[in-house]
Amino acid sequence: MSLDPGSGAEAGDHAGRAIRDLLSSGERSFSFEFFPPKDDEGSEQLWRSLRELEALRPTFVSVTYGAGGSTRDRTVGITQRIARETTMVPMAHLTCVGHTREDVRSVVGAYAAAGVRNVLALRGDPPDGPGSPWVPTPGGLSYASELVALVRSLGSFSVGVAAFPEGHREAASLEHDVRVLLDKQRAGAEFAITEMFFRTADYFSLLDRAHAAGVTIPILPGIMPITNLRQITRMAELSGRDVPAEVVERVRRHEGTPEAVRAAGIEIASELCHALLAGGAPGLHFYTLNRSTATRQIYANLSLPVA
Numbered sequence: 145m146s147l148d149p150g151s152g153a154e155a156g157d158h159a160g161r162a163i164r165d166l167l168s169s170g171e172r173s174f175s176f177e178f179f180p181p182k183d184d185e186g187s188e189q190l191w192r193s194l195r196e197l198e199a200l201r202p203t204f205v206s207v208t209y210g211a212g213g214s215t216r217d218r219t220v221g222i223t224q225r226i227a228r229e230t231t232m233v234p235m236a237h238l239t240c241v242g243h244t245r246e247d248v249r250s251v252v253g254a255y256a257a258a259g260v261r262n263v264l265a266l267r268g269d270p271p272d273g274p275g276s277p278w279v280p281t282p283g284g285l286s287y288a289s290e291l292v293a294l295v296r297s298l299g300s301f302s303v304g305v306a307a308f309p310e311g312h313r314e315a316a317s318l319e320h321d322v323r324v325l326l327d328k329q330r331a332g333a334e335f336a337i338t339e340m341f342f343r344t345a346d347y348f349s350l351l352d353r354a355h356a357a358g359v360t361i362p363i364l365p366g367i368m369p370i371t372n373l374r375q376i377t378r379m380a381e382l383s384g385r386d387v388p389a390e391v392v393e394r395v396r397r398h399e400g401t402p403e404a405v406r407a408a409g410i411e412i413a414s415e416l417c418h419a420l421l422a423g424g425a426p427g428l429h430f431y432t433l434n435r436s437t438a439t440r441q442i443y444a445n446l447s448l449p450v451a
Contacts, residue, residue, distance in 0.1 A: 150261050157225035159234060162302035163262045165202050166233065166332040166446070167362045173203040173427030174448065175235075175364070178434050186434070190222070192438040198230055200443055204429065206264055206337075209237035211280040216251060221322035224258035235304065236260055239268030240291050248291065252298050261276035264304045264337065265291040265328075275294065275313065275380045285297035289324075289331040296332035307336040307354070307363050309346035313384030322350070337429045339383055340376075340392045344419045365420050368431040369438040370395055370409030410438050416447035421446070 167173055176197050179186045194205070205226060209219050219236060236255050238248065244377055254262065267288040280286040285294070289328045291304050305328040308321055315321035325336065325436040341347060346366050354363060369375045373387075373395045380387050391412060398404035430439045 146434050147154065148349070153419075158231055159259050160261050161233050162300075163233070163235060163304065164205050165304040166428065167335055171203075172421065172425075173364060175202050175204045175206065175427065175429045175431075176202065177206045177208065177366075177429065177431050178222070180222055181434065190434045191431060193434050194226070194230065194232075196436040197432070197439060198232055202232060203234040204235050204262065206235040206429075208239060209239050209266075209268075220251070220254045220258065223255065223260050227244055234260055235262035235264055237266060238291065238295070239266045240285040240288070241268035241271060241282070242281055243285075244281060245285065245294065246283070246287070248294055249298065252295055252301070254425045256301075261300060261304045262304070263295050265295055265305075265333070268418065269382075275384065278314070287327075289327040289333075291394075292328055292331040292333050302335075303333050304335045304337060305333040307338045307350060309338050309341040309350045309365075310342075311387055318353060319357075322353045322359060324325070324355055326357050326359050329359055329361050333361060336362060336363045338366045339370060340366050340379070340431060342388050342390070342416065344416060344423065347420060347425070348423060362426045364427050364429045365425050366429045366431060367413055367417060369413040369442060370403075371406045371438055372433075373405060373409075376387075376409075406438070410441050410445070413438070414442050417442060417446055427437070 178190060178194065207219050207226070209216065223234045223236040226232055238251060243251070248303050252263070257288060261316050266289055270278045278286070285291050285317050288305055292305060295301050295303050305325070307325055308315070311318045311321040312324070315324065338347065338350065351363060363417065368379070373392065377387050394412060395405055395408045432439055
């Protein structure tokens with residue numbers, strides 16, 4: 145059964161553009177990630193940020209998918225609204241957690257009905273949280289590569305996956321980690337986005353390992369500007385990582401002055417982005433946490449064009 149997007153959708157033609165085609169144009173990609181808010185106040189913040197960042201003319205924007213499908217309806221709704229009411233190309237996240245194969249088909253059908261043809265296929269964190277044993281849902285999927293293959297079988301979707309500059313926390317080795325990425329490419333993945341990192345060497349080392357293993361898809365670096373050190377440290381811990389000591393030191397010296405912490409975090413991110421682009425990265429993917437100010441300031445620091 146095909147769930148080809150776009151045929152009966154309300155979305156404009158822009159919303160159905162495939163990210164694989166946008167990335168193959170040769171132009172650098174600049175994209176933003178958002179998450180479904182929990183309440184009306186959060187929704188207002190999200191849409192304010194979306195509108196502010198729309199002026200930067202992103203290649204695409206993505207909307208995350210809560211653990212166990214906890215934000216399924218909100219993710220679908222936000223993605224559909226982006227497709228219908230903005231000029232931006234939306235990408236919807238999808239995970240294996242808590243879903244049977246039929247559940248996945250249903251969610252993909254909802255995306256297709258919204259005119260969305262771009263999906264980020266993720267295994268997702270274990271049901272009991274990062275670091276706990278992975279337990280697949282009965283009748284569901286165990287690997288992101290399986291999810292990629294299933295989504296690709298349902299229509300002409302452009303599918304992306306995750307990549308890990310320091311290796312996935314469950315990977316037996318860095319070499320094993322890139323073999324998993326290769327499996328996802330073989331299943332039909334057309335691009336990858338990394339988790340957040342803070343050292344250019346980690347990203348370029350990932351590219352070297354991936355290319356040596358036979359990975360040819362574009363790998364977009366994921367950027368998380370530090371505006372709250374405790375928050376970023378906690379997020380890194382959940383990925384089984386530490387924020388590099390030199391980064392922590394640069395930010396921690398400003399503790400007690402939120403504006404100075406933010407300025408230091410934006411400076412660090414700007415330096416990282418500049419080095420990545422200078423080194424040949426195909427673009428940048430910003431984890432916005434539903435805020436726009438830091439991303440817009442980084443854009444200004446990089447002298448990137450705006451509308």
